[in-house]
Amino acid sequence: MSRGFRDGDSKRYFDWLYYAAIDLRAAKLLLDDTRCYNIISFHCQQCVEKALKGYLLWRKHHLYDGHNLPFLCKQAMQEDPNFRDRIALCSQINHYYIESRYPADFLLSLDEDSVQTLIVDTTDMLTFVNSLVKFDFTSYHAKKAAV
Template identity: 30%
Template sequence: MKVDSQSFEDWLAKADNDLKAAEAILAYYEDPPTDTICYHCHQVAEKTLKAFLVKAVGEIPKTHDLIELLNLCGQIKTQISDLREEVETLNKYYIEAKYPPDQPIICPTEEAKTAIEQAVYLSKFIKDLIKD
């Protein structure tokens, strides 16, 4: 899908909002809905990777698969491939956290905290590349 290359900032703003939501949910609740936190962390990664593609090539694929997005970004800047561990972890939270599963999702609070840390790291990494 072709997009205006300047709209990468809009994608980053949306990603930042997802990160704020994840952090706020974790801070607000004594027993937070960790699946929702992890879903927002997936969204941070997806929107940040798409922002990079918008800035670099002016188009994005219609996918929510973070591994596919990482591979596309890695073809443009190879160091993005260093995010594979974070992407593989966050990728599982899209479908599993968005819809009621056949098996209950067990996502301890520590896992949600790790997801936030990974989303923060990925976001900063990509934003630093976009600045260059």
């Protein structure tokens, strides 16, 4: 299941939180087009994944590999029991990692209400993580590429 350690992934927790916020922004920007509901769910999954990885990097100084949101949430629960309230959301959103991106015999079907709820829940998760980490987006600076 694991891809193994990836040297290229940032070890800076705030990079993960920033990219989580970008995924949430992308999801919100796509709301006007019903054809994009599946990709909205993918961006929400990515937001939660990156938020959890950022939190875990901040608390445990370890970058977890993989995309299993319930696993990542359980790791976060070891640091803060309030993540227990978010395990059901992680289980629900976990399905969107694959199902939202590839055609299948039984297509993922999301309606406006479910997508709006997903956006609200994802926003809540990112806000919760940022409240713990106290991440300030206005002071974020991307790491400069090596020349």
